[in-house]
Amino acid sequence: MTNPPYPELVPTYPQLADAAARWRHHPQPGCLQGKTIVVTGSGAGIGATTAKTLACFGANVVLLGRSRKPLETVFDWIEAHTQTQPVIVPCDLENLSEEVAASLEASIRETYGGLSALVHNASMLGPKVPLALYPLAEWQQVMQTNITAPFVLTKALFPLLDSADDACVLNISSTVGREGRAYWGAYAASKFALEGFSQILADETEQAGRIRVYSINPGGTRTRMRAQAYPGENPASVPVAEAHMDLYLYLLAGGKDLPPTGSQLDARTWQP
Ligand SMILES: NC(=O)c1ccc[n+]([C@@H]2O[C@H](COP(=O)([O-])OP(=O)(O)OC[C@H]3O[C@@H](n4cnc5c(N)ncnc54)[C@H](OP(=O)(O)O)[C@@H]3O)[C@@H](O)[C@H]2O)c1
Structure with a gap:
């Protein structure tokens, strides 16, 4: 590669360095220095890529996820390749209570003294069957993980976010x-709900101007969930998660010329 935008990433995170050569926006190295960011579902897929990328740009990442082992792998990678201070929070969002969320708020406050951002990334696909055949138990499981948990987490962490710069x-x-599309059942319904949640939170916080809220559609991305949704697809035909990270960094770093709070963005088509 000639003149990669982030030469320091070439030996440590070649896939990110490679994707960055095609990014539409090149944030300053260290643009997230001093920020603490919670990323849910950060043990795998887009969440793991997000966590590693944010740490590469200076953020302390709170790695929240269900399975401890993959979180430890991401934690070890961040410790080995960045100067940041990640922390692991094993948590099954399907069973997230207000008490557990409150204790997370207290430990973030104690460890980092504040919180800059929250990335609601974790979600489950659920079965792809017609609504007429959709099992109630799985509907509830998907709704709990994909929309109720983001609400509970946002509510608990709101005071920290609201007191950040x-x-x-x-x-x-x-x-x-x-x-809406046939057979996407609770997954699609939960994402419509998340879009509504995003707009409500943006509207409630716009006047105070302290919290920006966005929804991002990553579009088809090479992960386990994508393979589950499209088992016949060649994974190489869809982009890796690293391709989207310029958008994530652009929004999280803050600064001038940002999209208005409440915006819906598409990782494939956005323009800085
Ligand atoms: N990939 C795509 O093509 C695509 C397209 C559009 C939107 N998205 C969205 O992008 C986000 C990331 O998707 P992905 O493709 O990276 O999915 P993924 O590869 O399946 O990863 C999902 C992550 O969420 C975690 N998770 C699931 N249920 C959880 C629970 N109950 N508690 C805590 N963590 C839980 C998983 O943990 P475990 O490892 O423990 O299962 C995993 O780390 C999702 O919101 C998805 O809807 C993806």
């Missing part, structure tokens, strides 16, 4: 959260 909430949505 320029806080940000990213709600990771989907194409089927913006236009």
